[in-house]
Amino acid sequence: MNKNDKSTKSYRSDTRLVLTGRDPASNHGFVNPPVIHASTVVFESTEVMFSGKAPYGYGRRGTPTTNALTEALTDLEGAAGSVLTPSGLAACSLALLSACKAGDHVLITDSVYEPTRHFCTTVLEPMGVEVSYYDPLIGNEIGSLFKDNTVAVFTEAPGSQTFEMQDIPAIAKIAHAKDAIVLVDNTWGTPLFFNSFENGADITIQAGTKYIVGHSDVMLGTVSANERAWPRLHAVHGAMGYHVGPGDVYLALRGLRTMGVRLAQHEKNAMEIASWLETRPEVDRVLYPALESDPGHEIWKRDFSGACGLLGVILKDCTKAQACAMLDNLELFGLGYSWGGYESLAIYADPRKYRTATKWDEPGQLVRFHIGLEDPKDLIADLEQAFGALKS
Known part of the structure; x- marks a missing residue:
């Protein structure tokens, strides 16, 4: 794609997978983004260093390699922004941490990926977050489980072992009426088969380890958010220090093309x-x-x-x-x-x-x-x- 036009929305999905996150014109004509190994970024002057306007400030916060993948994900998901994590579980935990704090209540599907449940038990609950699990077939009856301090609903369709198909639009409608954030683990559907945001999600999660990478050789998580949830997600991601190495990012980009x-x-x-x-x-x-x-x-x-x-x-x-x-x-x-x-x-x-x-x-x-x-x-x-x- 031209560097001034990073959206591929006018194209069909297979074409978008080929085009998105690539800009050969800015890479001397090379088809794929460069693999940049970086920690320190050297600034031209203290003025530039202090301005915060330089495109890159430190390797942990992004490089042209990682940005190629996050831009591709943001485009494919129809999101306000996307971040990368070192595993799918890290993506689930990051998303939840961005959506709640001590004293809050969250609702989580009973069919949730078991390591996500373990995170809730070992991290969220000890830090003061109340966690309740709900029947994945609850649909528009989920409103009965909300409390005054309910801030988020974590969904997964279908369940990762038991394959219940949740009515996410119905759940999202009720959650939004109560001002709660809706999170979707969309690893099974991917953005190619299920559009999380069109169906009511504020945050969508993928274990990129699976179909994005597609070759059983990389651990990766992705989290994308809409305008409402993006500022907090981006801030928590930075505070947590999550980073994915350029080699793994490159393999994910390569896998994305054939997904x-x-x-x-x-x-x-x-x-x-x-x-x-x-x-x-x-x-x-x-x-x-x-x-x-x-x-x-x-x-x-x-x-x-x-x-x-x-x-x-x-x-x-x-x-x-x-x-x-x-x-x-x-x-x-x-x-x-x-x-x-x-x-x-x-x-x-x-x-x-x-x-x-x-x-x-x-x-x-x-x-x-x-x-x-x-x-x-x-x-x-x-x-x-x-x-x-x-x-x-």
């Missing part, structure tokens, strides 16, 4: 495998909002334009030991945390151990799959042979 085509393939593969899983006698239910059979399908169809490769499966009539034996029998699916890379992954999940506002009473065992970029027929064959362990 559209990768997500399209993840979705295609996941739909084929989810549909096959629904036919299996070993499967009680497939948790994937893009399926018509999913309870959250209508909300997904209304608010989302696509689905990523992450889904859950409730296995029928088996023990935890049998479910784990099935996982151990997998050959193409790796057993590992995180998701969003090119490879397929699987984990055993047990929401019973952390849910508090709602009861997870599914009788079967829950397994979460990330469907990667392998041929889905090979993945189906791997799942089929692994299901044999459920019979032993």
